[in-house]
Amino acid sequence: MFEQRLNRVRTAMAAADVDVLMLSVGPDLPWLIGYEAMPLERLTMLVVTADGRADLVIPQFEVPRVVERPDVFSVVGWSETEDPVAIVADLAGGADRAAIGDHTWSRFLVALQGALPATTWVAAGSITGPLRAVKEAHEVARLSAAAAGVDRVANALQSGEIPLIGRTEADVSAELGRRILAEGHAVVNFAIVAAGENAASPHHHAGSRVIRAGEVVLCDFGGTTEEPEGQPGYCSDITRCVYTGEPPAEFREAYDALQDAQRRAVAAAVVGAPAESVDKVARDRLAEADLDRWFLHRLGHGIGVEAHEDPYLVAGNQDPLDAGNAFSIEPGFYIADRWGARIEDIVVATDDGPRPLNAADHDLAVVEA
Ligand code: ZN
Ligand code: ZN
Numbered sequence: 001m002f003e004q005r006l007n008r009v010r011t012a013m014a015a016a017d018v019d020v021l022m023l024s025v026g027p028d029l030p031w032l033i034g035y036e037a038m039p040l041e042r043l044t045m046l047v048v049t050a051d052g053r054a055d056l057v058i059p060q061f062e063v064p065r066v067v068e069r070p071d072v073f074s075v076v077g078w079s080e081t082e083d084p085v086a087i088v089a090d091l092a093g094g095a096d097r098a099a100i101g102d103h104t105w106s107r108f109l110v111a112l113q114g115a116l117p118a119t120t121w122v123a124a125g126s127i128t129g130p131l132r133a134v135k136e137a138h139e140v141a142r143l144s145a146a147a148a149g150v151d152r153v154a155n156a157l158q159s160g161e162i163p164l165i166g167r168t169e170a171d172v173s174a175e176l177g178r179r180i181l182a183e184g185h186a187v188v189n190f191a192i193v194a195a196g197e198n199a200a201s202p203h204h205h206a207g208s209r210v211i212r213a214g215e216v217v218l219c220d221f222g223g224t225t226e227e228p229e230g231q232p233g234y235c236s237d238i239t240r241c242v243y244t245g246e247p248p249a250e251f252r253e254a255y256d257a258l259q260d261a262q263r264r265a266v267a268a269a270v271v272g273a274p275a276e277s278v279d280k281v282a283r284d285r286l287a288e289a290d291l292d293r294w295f296l297h298r299l300g301h302g303i304g305v306e307a308h309e310d311p312y313l314v315a316g317n318q319d320p321l322d323a324g325n326a327f328s329i330e331p332g333f334y335i336a337d338r339w340g341a342r343i344e345d346i347v348v349a350t351d352d353g354p355r356p357l358n359a360a361d362h363d364l365a366v367v368e369a
């Protein structure tokens with residue numbers, strides 16, 4: 001698997017006329033070799049050259065953390081008094097064009113630019129992004145398992161098993177987090193709980209606001225799956241809304257339009273459809289209910305080893321969806337000082353049509369506790 005990924009990376013490097021690829025912290029590295037760099041001040045960097053070498057430059061005392069794959073990459077440990085930037089520059093061997101990981105800290109890039117003054121630099125995402133966006137079958141299986149995990153948490157929320165009224169958003173958020181971990185995730189990436197007027201802020205930070213009877217509670221949560229050592233985890237991401245009591249007719253009407261917009265957008269996410277066309281389907285449906293001006297963000301984002309990655313479903317992105325693309329479909333409306341709602345599923349574009357990975361009920365759940 002990692003060997004095949006490395007081969008695809010090398011092919012993409014050649015097509016982009018890139019002589020060397022350098023990856024440090026961030027999701028590209030675990031995706032490519034199964035090792036995640038520690039986000040600390042000591043440099044860890046994989047150096048992939050066009051001639052077929054791949055060397056992981058890593059602090060010597062962190063070498064025991066590495067699941068070694070000698071057929072994929074070599075390990076180059078550096079001791080406390082060595083200069084890792086010089087080692088990387090040496091391995092790069094005066095490359096004309098280098099691609100450097102999007103998440104690499106600028107202090108290392110600046111030092112490398114000093115050590116390799118003749119080299120031009122591009123973002124590694126231009127090489128890895130399009131490759132990571134097309135999921136392999138086992139990646140879809142892991143995304144599906146992640147989705148099933150958060151679906152069960154959503155079920156508990158919608159059935160009233162997770163009490164809401166009288167608790168703070170932060171308290172409910174913490175409970176969602178515990179349940180996400182219990183469902184096979186290694187980490188919680190976020191657990192947004194936004195009650196009443198807070199639901200009008202798409203990325204609301206769950207706080208001390210107490211949830212009352214008679215309001216919407218928007219919950220958007222996800223994590224990264226637990227995997228065997230040396231295998232990258234995959235992300236989940238779901239949004240469901242519940243109402244604490246019978247919702248007013250005006251809210252229900254708006255929610256029904258949103259639910260229809262979400263359903264139509266999922267159906268429109270077919271292989272070959274331009275990414276922006278799927279966004280437009282949801283936006284046009286919301287316009288019929290005069291809600292499009294409150295749909296403040298793009299329709300969706302790709303998902304994989306990273307919670308947000310290519311492809312982005314947004315006006316201006318004309319790239320056609322490929323079989324194997326996995327992305328969120330998450331229209332919403334956000335009316336300041338009043339309320340908001342969002343419905344989010346992860347969907348995979350396949351040759352047999354769009355395949356939603358989330359199955360939790362899309363109706364507005366009414367809970368009485
Ligand atoms: Zn978001
Ligand atoms: Zn989300």
Ligand code: ZN
Pocket residue numbers: 237301328330344
């Ligand atoms: Zn999302």
